[in-house]
Amino acid sequence: MGDWCRVMPQDWNKYVNHEVRVSAQDKQQYEGWVFTVDPVSASVVLVAFQESGGASVRVVLGHAVREVQVLREADGDTEKKLRSLLTPAGCQVFSD
């Protein structure tokens, strides 16, 4: 998917909070929940929650992304967990 860098932000947004498998240029595959896709570099931020309570974050650079496959749809709990993981406490949402 050499076109990953050229899609509209709305298309990247469709992957946010979903569990995906990203195939990268080195034939590596990475799985995790999508926290975001950087609209400048098209890099995908994947989060994998660990049993210990921590999380491992992997960023696949946009230029190296070949394919993104959705494994599981977003759910409310994961969405909340993702948001609280990287958004500072006390951060207010002013618009939807």
Place this chain on the structure above:
Amino acid sequence: TIPASSGNKAGSVTLEEEQRVRSELRERFLRTLLAMTSKPVHFSLYEKVQVQAKFGASDIDILNFQVSDLQTPLGVQKEALLRCQDMISFSFQL
């Protein structure tokens, strides 16, 4: 760098919506970089090269990362710039 919207053929409502989504996605990405500051980060580069370093900062276009204590097969580099074009992915723990 990926250019911003090429035009507003579909009207200003669509453009506004695009800008809103773009800013949300970008904010989340910047928060990721912020969370990575001063943490050990593992970089997967081309040709199966793996290096580890402490992340310092990035430029706005995500072209270069400033890192410290870069552990290379030839020794430890106190300060270094990594070109993002050379990376496939990078990871860190939260």
